[in-house]
Amino acid sequence: MPGPYRKHFIPLESDPEVFTRLLHKLGISPDLRFQEIYAIDEPDQLPHPALALVFIFPAPAAYEVQKAKEDSGSSEYAGGDDQDVMWFKQTIHNACGFYALLHSVCNGPAKAYIQPGTLLGRLMDTCRSLGTEDRIRVLEDSKELETIYAEAAREGGTPVPGAEEEVDSHYICFVKSTGNSHLYELDGDRKGPVDKGFVEADDVLAEESLNVVKQYMQDAGLGHGLMALVSDSAR
Known part of the structure; x- marks a missing residue:
């Protein structure tokens, strides 16, 4: 993915077990885990409630052109603790x-x-009130983060590419804001969060969210994947 990258990481494999291990090493309770979603056509078969979704998809040059066009009229995210969602600008290559x-x-x-x-608790405490550039520095300067991430990135089942290699896939996240109950697309390669509209249920696998994700799947074509962040109590 192109961008103003100032540091390079090994790409993270799109494996819910890899994501979950990294999640726990960073400091999230063992009660949370990532789960693969193979199909979204039967909502009753999905894990509810889902706290967040991670969407993985091929990102050809045409996608970058479309993203730049969509962002051309948007203002840069300012950061601070008065925002509806917390967002980090990606400046670490292959770390989407x-x-x-x-x-x-x-x-x-x-x-x-x-x-x-x-580590995650300390990062949150530090970054919550910071602007975008200061958040960038916190992530880039954390040697502890770099070490924990590198260990997790090498735990996948596929060959590990080099940190400076270009990869074709990209990851984005969907979350619901607790402030305004809107669904947001969070992509560190954009200018900031993208508001996708109001969602009534406290579940990012609710009908309104699924309609958004279905459109992304249709646009992405073959080769996409989806993971949900869920608790052990999810049904």
């Missing part, structure tokens, strides 16, 4: 999986599962 994971746990009900004193 990590940013999707971070966005999924720093927003909505998942925030309550961040354990105090852990």
